[in-house]
Amino acid sequence: MTDTPALHDDGLLAQRIRSGDRVALGEVYDRHASVALAVALRIVADREQAEDLVHDAFVATWQKIDRFDPARGSLRSWIVTIVRNRAIDRLRGTRSSIEIGEADERSLLKSGPNPTWDGAVARLGAEQLRAALAELPEAQREAIELAYFGGRTYREIATLTGVPLGTATGRLRLALARLRELLRQSDAAPISVSRGDDR
Amino acid sequence: MNDQMTHQQVDELAGAFALGAMDAAEEAAVRAHLTTCDQPHLEVYEALGAGSALAASLDPVGPSPALRDRLMQTIERIPQGDRPEVPSRPPARRGWLDWLSPRVARPMALAAVVALLAVGVWNVNLQSELGRRDAALRAVANAIAGGEAAFRVDGNAGHGYVVETPGEGAALVVADLAKLPADKLYELWLIDAGGTPVAVGTFTKTSGAVAVVTVERDLTGYATFAVTVEAERLAAPSSSDLVMVGALE
Numbered sequence: 001m002t003d004t005p006a007l008h009d010d011g012l013l014a015q016r017i018r019s020g021d022r023v024a025l026g027e028v029y030d031r032h033a034s035v036a037l038a039v040a041l042r043i044v045a046d047r048e049q050a051e052d053l054v055h056d057a058f059v060a061t062w063q064k065i066d067r068f069d070p071a072r073g074s075l076r077s078w079i080v081t082i083v084r085n086r087a088i089d090r091l092r093g094t095r096s097s098i099e100i101g102e103a104d105e106r107s108l109l110k111s112g113p114n115p116t117w118d119g120a121v122a123r124l125g126a127e128q129l130r131a132a133l134a135e136l137p138e139a140q141r142e143a144i145e146l147a148y149f150g151g152r153t154y155r156e157i158a159t160l161t162g163v164p165l166g167t168a169t170g171r172l173r174l175a176l177a178r179l180r181e182l183l184r185q186s187d188a189a190p191i192s193v194s195r196g197d198d199r
Numbered sequence: 200m201n202d203q204m205t206h207q208q209v210d211e212l213a214g215a216f217a218l219g220a221m222d223a224a225e226e227a228a229v230r231a232h233l234t235t236c237d238q239p240h241l242e243v244y245e246a247l248g249a250g251s252a253l254a255a256s257l258d259p260v261g262p263s264p265a266l267r268d269r270l271m272q273t274i275e276r277i278p279q280g281d282r283p284e285v286p287s288r289p290p291a292r293r294g295w296l297d298w299l300s301p302r303v304a305r306p307m308a309l310a311a312v313v314a315l316l317a318v319g320v321w322n323v324n325l326q327s328e329l330g331r332r333d334a335a336l337r338a339v340a341n342a343i344a345g346g347e348a349a350f351r352v353d354g355n356a357g358h359g360y361v362v363e364t365p366g367e368g369a370a371l372v373v374a375d376l377a378k379l380p381a382d383k384l385y386e387l388w389l390i391d392a393g394g395t396p397v398a399v400g401t402f403t404k405t406s407g408a409v410a411v412v413t414v415e416r417d418l419t420g421y422a423t424f425a426v427t428v429e430a431e432r433l434a435a436p437s438s439s440d441l442v443m444v445g446a447l448e
Contacts, residue, residue, distance in 0.1 A: 022274055029267060034259035041260055051266050055273065062274045077251040084250065085219075114248035121255040129256035147220035148253045154215040155222075172214025176246045183252065 010075035017065045025062050032076045033058070036083040042149050043087035053090060057083035074118055088151030120183040132182045140175035147172060204232045210242055217246035223400050227370065227413035352424055352445030356385070361414065361424045361445060369414035371424075373443070379403060383428050388436060389416060389447075390423040397421075401432045418447050 016024035033054055040050035040057075060082055061068075068078050120129065133141055139161070146152040146160065158168035204212075209232050215221045216229050233240060350361045352373070359373030371387060379385065387400040399415040418424075426443035427436050 018279075020279055022271065025274060026267070026271060029270060033262050033266070035254060035257070037262050038257040038260040039254045042257055050260075051262055054262060055266060055270050058270050059273055059277065063277065063279060065279070073248065074251070077248065080251060080254045084254065114245070116245070117248035117252045121251050124255075126256055126258050129252055133253075133256055144214070144218060144249075144253065147215065147218040148250055152220060153222055154212075154220045157220065166211070169211050169215050172218060172220060173211065173242070173246075174214070176214045176217060176249045177242065179249065179252070180245060 011070035014065055014068050014070060014075060017062065022062075025058065028061065028075060028079070029058055032079050035076065036079055039080055039149075040083050040087045043084065043151070044090055049090060050087070053083055053086050057086060073114075074121075076121070077118070084148070091151055116180050116184050120186065124183070124186065128186070129183075132179060132186065135182055136175050136178055140171045140178070143168060143171040144175045144179075204228050206232075206236070206238050206240070209233065209236075209240060213240075213243040213246045214249075216243060217249050219250075223413040223415050224402055230413075350424065350445045350447050352426070352443045354426065354441060354443035356426060356428070356442035358443070361418070361447070363418050369416070369418050371412040371414060371426075373412070377442070379428065383430060384432070385442070386427050386429045386432060386436070387412065387414060388425040388427065389414070389418065389421040390425060391420060392422045396425070396436050398432065398434055401429075421447055423447060 013024050013028050017028065036054045036057055037050055040053040041047065044050055044053065057079060061079055068075060120132075124132075136144075142161065143157055146157050147154070152160065154168045154172060155165060157172075158165045161168065163171075209216075209229055212221065212225070212229055216226065219226070221229070229243075233243065349363075352359055352361055352371070355377065357373050357376040359371060361369060361371050363369040376385075384401045384403045386398060387402075388396040389399050390396045397416070400412060402412045414424075424445050424447055425436075425441045428442055429437060
């Protein structure tokens, strides 16, 4: 499986949504809502709130589809970023801020989507991705989970884990570099999954 | 952290930046560096997008059937491009907001910034600031070209624009900032039609050069942007004077 058809479909679906096609939004919802809900639920740990966040994220998708650029990443990634940012803001008791943060970061890129991350998402299942995460040292894995799912800044991570700021930034940096390498290698050799292993 | 970052500082923050694990001011500083830097910063770019893999490591959770119905009913009522959950912006208010300035039209905004830059009013006094000056101008130009808004803000502390760029959120681009005492900071506020202010960031820039500060929320639903000087970040403004203000309409 490659990400090319998915990206192609994303572009077409986005075009249809942009033209006011509500059915297309329903198709996007059917395709990505379960991932979006998993992220929201992991962050806010409340089913009702998580579903509200997913609802709001797809409404934002409907209203702001003109801001989606398939050349910069997948529609799935865009939607997940919206729901993740909203969930973090909910966790912190603030309203949604920058709703397309990752797209914002990606806008800096001169090239297209990052082939390692997008390719791994398209190619690997959740269990295999967790297996790759399990390959990271515990402290590094904890750091990136506090950052992504906990919405913590590296300064907060340093405080929470009792390490200097440089150690916190180093863990985040090394974790992503190592994870990227693991996922890149998995393109050639599948990641082995240990039963019972969890995040 | 100073908003002028070195290459090494940016590289060290690669993971934090990719995962959004830094405060708004630092994130803006990294972004500003990357926007103007001629170094490759490969590690930063390679880390971008990692969040999608972390999200995909979770087992999908099926939403309730009612959620889909609710969503479809919601979008049935919402024409695209409209933002019905936000009340339309009213005329300028008085009282706390009685300093409101009229909106500056987008072409005027661009022309004004170009003119200010040309005559050096923005006081770009360091070579390293040139890139930031260009980035600021580009942000305004992008905002205009993208059909989004650029709003003039003025006051005793300086002058500039609040710009909302498609895909890049909102930012305050400001010059000629008054120097702050060491124990003070600038605090940014968005104020809704009812006059309720919400804190959307702080910064402590004290030089006279151009500053680009990320606004922590988008501008939708707010009528006014303001800056105060505070001793610390507050959830509600103190009685401090408004040192910069502008109408978002």
